[in-house]
Amino acid sequence: MTLTSIHFFVFIIIALILYFNFPPRYKWIILLFSSLYFYIYTCGKYVIYIIVTGITTWLAAYFLNKSNSEKRQNIIVAFTILLNFGILALVKYYGFCVENIEKLFLIWGWEVHIPKYSFVLPLGISFYTFASIGYLLDVKHKLYECERNFAKYFTYIIYFPHIIQGPIGRINRLKEQIEKNNCFDYVRTIKGLQLMTWGYFKKIVIADQLGIIVDLVFGDYTRYTGLLCIISVVFYSIQIYADFSGCMNILGGISEIFGITLDKNFETPYFSTSIPEFWRRWHISLGAWFRDYLFYSVLRSKWVEHIMKSLHKKFDKKRIRNLPTYISLAIVWFTTGVWHGASWHFIIWGVYYGILIISSTMWKKQIKNITNRLKIKVSCDSFKLFQILRTYILVCFGYILFRADNMKIAFGMIKQIFSTNYISCFLDGNIFSGLSITGGQWLIMCISILLLFLVDLYNQKDNFAIWLSQQNLVFRWGFYWSIVILIFIGFVMQNGGYGNTVQFIYMQF
Amino acid sequence: MKTKKIDQLLIRIILCILPILVYEVVFIFGEPYNYFGFHGTERESKSPISAMRYAKRGNLRNVLIGDSKVARIDTEELYELGMTDEYYYNLAFAGATTKEKCDMFWYANQFNDLKSVVIEINFWNTQTAISSDRVELVKPIVDNPMQFILNKDYNIDFLREKFQNSEVNEGSVNTGSLEVYKEYAKSIWHDKMEDYSFSSDILELEKVINYCNSNNINIRLVAFPMHRYVWDEVIQSGELSNVDLYKAILAENAPLFDMEYPDNIYTDSLGYSDGNHILGYDSLDREDFEQDYPMTADILNILFNMRGDNYRMYNKTVIEELILSEEEIAIECDENIGIMSYEINLTEDSVYKISFSMNDQDNIPEIFYMDFWGETYDDPKQDITISLDNQTQCYSAIIDTAEIPQEQLYFRIIYQGEGKININNLTITKLSCE
Numbered sequence: 001m002t003l004t005s006i007h008f009f010v011f012i013i014i015a016l017i018l019y020f021n022f023p024p025r026y027k028w029i030i031l032l033f034s035s036l037y038f039y040i041y042t043c044g045k046y047v048i049y050i051i052v053t054g055i056t057t058w059l060a061a062y063f064l065n066k067s068n069s070e071k072r073q074n075i076i077v078a079f080t081i082l083l084n085f086g087i088l089a090l091v092k093y094y095g096f097c098v099e100n101i102e103k104l105f106l107i108w109g110w111e112v113h114i115p116k117y118s119f120v121l122p123l124g125i126s127f128y129t130f131a132s133i134g135y136l137l138d139v140k141h142k143l144y145e146c147e148r149n150f151a152k153y154f155t156y157i158i159y160f161p162h163i164i165q166g167p168i169g170r171i172n173r174l175k176e177q178i179e180k181n182n183c184f185d186y187v188r189t190i191k192g193l194q195l196m197t198w199g200y201f202k203k204i205v206i207a208d209q210l211g212i213i214v215d216l217v218f219g220d221y222t223r224y225t226g227l228l229c230i231i232s233v234v235f236y237s238i239q240i241y242a243d244f245s246g247c248m249n250i251l252g253g254i255s256e257i258f259g260i261t262l263d264k265n266f267e268t269p270y271f272s273t274s275i276p277e278f279w280r281r282w283h284i285s286l287g288a289w290f291r292d293y294l295f296y297s298v299l300r301s302k303w304v305e306h307i308m309k310s311l312h313k314k315f316d317k318k319r320i321r322n323l324p325t326y327i328s329l330a331i332v333w334f335t336t337g338v339w340h341g342a343s344w345h346f347i348i349w350g351v352y353y354g355i356l357i358i359s360s361t362m363w364k365k366q367i368k369n370i371t372n373r374l375k376i377k378v379s380c381d382s383f384k385l386f387q388i389l390r391t392y393i394l395v396c397f398g399y400i401l402f403r404a405d406n407m408k409i410a411f412g413m414i415k416q417i418f419s420t421n422y423i424s425c426f427l428d429g430n431i432f433s434g435l436s437i438t439g440g441q442w443l444i445m446c447i448s449i450l451l452l453f454l455v456d457l458y459n460q461k462d463n464f465a466i467w468l469s470q471q472n473l474v475f476r477w478g479f480y481w482s483i484v485i486l487i488f489i490g491f492v493m494q495n496g497g498y499g500n501t502v503q504f505i506y507m508q509f
Numbered sequence: 510m511k512t513k514k515i516d517q518l519l520i521r522i523i524l525c526i527l528p529i530l531v532y533e534v535v536f537i538f539g540e541p542y543n544y545f546g547f548h549g550t551e552r553e554s555k556s557p558i559s560a561m562r563y564a565k566r567g568n569l570r571n572v573l574i575g576d577s578k579v580a581r582i583d584t585e586e587l588y589e590l591g592m593t594d595e596y597y598y599n600l601a602f603a604g605a606t607t608k609e610k611c612d613m614f615w616y617a618n619q620f621n622d623l624k625s626v627v628i629e630i631n632f633w634n635t636q637t638a639i640s641s642d643r644v645e646l647v648k649p650i651v652d653n654p655m656q657f658i659l660n661k662d663y664n665i666d667f668l669r670e671k672f673q674n675s676e677v678n679e680g681s682v683n684t685g686s687l688e689v690y691k692e693y694a695k696s697i698w699h700d701k702m703e704d705y706s707f708s709s710d711i712l713e714l715e716k717v718i719n720y721c722n723s724n725n726i727n728i729r730l731v732a733f734p735m736h737r738y739v740w741d742e743v744i745q746s747g748e749l750s751n752v753d754l755y756k757a758i759l760a761e762n763a764p765l766f767d768m769e770y771p772d773n774i775y776t777d778s779l780g781y782s783d784g785n786h787i788l789g790y791d792s793l794d795r796e797d798f799e800q801d802y803p804m805t806a807d808i809l810n811i812l813f814n815m816r817g818d819n820y821r822m823y824n825k826t827v828i829e830e831l832i833l834s835e836e837e838i839a840i841e842c843d844e845n846i847g848i849m850s851y852e853i854n855l856t857e858d859s860v861y862k863i864s865f866s867m868n869d870q871d872n873i874p875e876i877f878y879m880d881f882w883g884e885t886y887d888d889p890k891q892d893i894t895i896s897l898d899n900q901t902q903c904y905s906a907i908i909d910t911a912e913i914p915q916e917q918l919y920f921r922i923i924y925q926g927e928g929k930i931n932i933n934n935l936t937i938t939k940l941s942c943e
Contacts, residue, residue, distance in 0.1 A: 498659070
């Protein structure tokens with residue numbers, strides 16, 4: 001069931017009618033069954049994976065709560081984490097590992113054949129595994145009590161608006177909201193519908209249309225000029241943002257109508273002035289998870305402490321005091337790359353960000369000194385704009401590694417970008433030749449991107465929805481109708497969601 | 510209070526989608542395919558969807574199936590003018606392949622108690638290079654109005670028709686001089702005949718004929734005449750024997766009204782729009798129609814009333830020469846792949862029919878594939894993939910050998926699945942025409 005299908009709309013309407021008409025104490029049961037229906041309809045028998053994760057983490061949390069022995073608690077946590085990350089690793093990384101182990105042995109001259117099994121990646125496995133492990137660790141750290149009712153706990157895990165692409169929500173926040181008596185609320189519903197509409201606009205009108213060009217160029221970059229490669233990378237940056245944040249808006253909007261506010265996952269990330277800031281504003285819930293459960297765990301771990309102790313004997317304490325941070329950052333960014341997929345280009349992409357973030361932390365002082373010496377005004381708008389552009393270019397470079405199907409394509413694209421004569425590109429006439437996109441499609445795309453940019457720009461400082469509600473009736477309805485008509489055109493361009501539909505990018509993770 | 514708020518919400522939602530609702534109402538009443546039947550019985554568009562929608566409504570007794578050569582005939586007008594003895598509903602559509610014609614027949618037969626069927630046939634659309642499957646593709650749209658009103662192509666067609674005044678899916682038919690015929694023959698038929706390879710679709714048509722014969726449905730086949738310039742391309746390509754074989758296979762069980770032969774008087778007629786399509790369908794109501802368009806009048810008479818002089822009842826027969834016969838073959842598989850091959854002697858540019866049955870319905874392979882193969886003889890045209898199912902027991906396919914090298918050739922059966930499979934009554938026969 002895709003979010004852009006008629007079937008999904010019918011499903012939501014039925015779920016809402018049942019939800020608002022059910023006795024307050026049992027409303028969560030509607031959420032459980034509608035989420036189960038959604039999951040089984042989409043994934044079929046692979047629902048077993050989420051059931052296993054649900055049962056094991058719930059049982060582990062239950063026994064953690066009962067046990068007073070720290071050693072025993074550690075064993076329970078370690079076993080549950082191993083089991084669940086083991087499942088995730090098996091379905092997501094088995095093929096990749098086998099392939100690389102075989103290649104490694106081949107380098108040494110041994111031809112090894114490891115049995116190959118292909119696993120279907122269940123919907124949202126990375127998201128719900130992280131969310132439930134996060135819950136387990138929170139219970140271990142006594143941040144909150146464990147949930148005694150398995151069915152309720154399973155509702156928090158499988159709750160359909162956050163299972164598809166996150167956010168990797170904190171179970172306690174979700175629990176509080178699900179257990180509330182959520183009645184029909186006009187204002188919330190309007191807010192939810194507005195969010196959904198904006199999400200569909202981003203997904204159908206912007207992301208899916210840009211995706212056509214991006215797929216063309218990344219599919220065979222040798223046919224296109226370096227300029228077109230750059231344009232396609234820029235388009236990809238807009239596509240992935242519109243796709244991911246669009247999905248978050250749709251699901252956030254639906255959840256809002258149910259009376260449950262999902263965690264924020266985006267905060268106009270392309271207006272970030274540095275890479276660390278970008279990652280605080282992009283896929284916020286994943287960054288927060290890694291920070292809370294991986295970064296700090298590594299930072300405070302005994303083995304890092306042990307390394308530091310042995311290094312203190314050889315080096316000056318001052319010089320290596322930030323080493324634990326760098327080790328933690330390196331691990332976090334390597335894991336972030338791996339989390340995104342079983343492929344070298346994702347790992348290199350993670351390492352790329354690791355290097356950027358570690359080096360920016362490492363040379364923070366030196367950069368500050370240089371700007372001071374050169375008397376650069378860091379607080380003025382032009383410098384801020386420079387920082388935003390610099391960050392965006394670095395992010396776009398990362399997207400080449402991220403979007404390419406393998407490293408060969410990524411390097412090929414980079415080579416193509418740097419081996420083009422840009423002046424002749426502009427003089428040769430139509431720079432977009434070779435892309436079978438009509439003038440009408442270009443126009444719709446440009447207007448839509450501009451609209452997205454302006455709304456995000458406004459949202460930087462204020463709330464666009466509130467601003468819009470204060471405008472005259474004609475402007476307000478003109479805006480609503482324009483968006484609805486554009487969505488309809490995009491929807492029809494995809495044959496109404498029948499046949500081959502364009503999936504959300506982050507669904508594959 | 511709550512109900513009032515819900516009402517308010519519903520009003521706002523309706524207001525929000527009002528432009529779309531208005532557009533959809535306009536689309537539903539103005540779409541060119543008469544999907545919803547608001548334009549009466551008339552089929553305004555010659556596309557598969559309008560034919561299928563009409564066929565689905567039922568009450569059809571006599572139908573005409575074919576491609577653009579017959580799609581333009583206004584059968585309703587013909588009947589009203591008394592030019593046909595019975596009313597035939599026109600289910601033809603532009604570019605229909607043999608497979609699509611068969612699919613259209615099965616679709617119409619599903620919803621109607623058919624009495625007679627006229628199928629326009631042509632050999633150039635029965636080749637491996639042409640494999641469109643529109644009837645199957647359109648089926649879900651015919652059954653689901655939502656899918657129709659949200660379909661990109663139909664919406665674009667509707668807007669084009671409204672704003673550009675262009676007709677939909679008619680296929681471009683240009684009226685012109687002998688030069689136009691020449692150009693048309695070269696540009697279209699030359700390519701089609703150059704790479705001609707017999708396809709198994711003819712066996713589908715054979716199934717339709719057999720079904721009609723056993724269910725008292727009167728079936729007749731009609732081959733339309735073509736201009737000399739088009740014929741020249743066929744003759745030059747050396748495929749004349751295939752044209753004969755094609756007709757002989759079909760004429761075995763159904764009357765074939767053949768107007769398609771080189772010495773037919775119509776080969777030199779100027780009554781074509783392009784050497785293949787006939788002029789005058791839009792002048793049926795004119796008093797001097799028969800005088801101005803004698804060929805068209807004659808063809809219509811032959812097509813619907815079986816009267817006229819310039820046709821022949823095709824009566825050549827098929828000669829079958831047995832090449833291979835095996836009563837039972839058991840094929841074992843290794844790592845999910847099973848292969849069996851036979852050394853075989855083949856003749857160049859010949860047509861072979863392969864028939865077999867599968868009595869064991871319990872183990873149906875996922876992929877079942879047969880071909881003629883040699884080390885330097887590995888063209889997809891000699892490959893046949895057969896979809897096996899639990900209902901069908903007897904299968905047949907046709908392979909055209911085309912050019913063959915001087916080397917040992919094999920007939921291979923390859924499948925992907927689990928366990929052993931048994932094939933019964935395998936025969937390979939070489940088909941030719943007397």
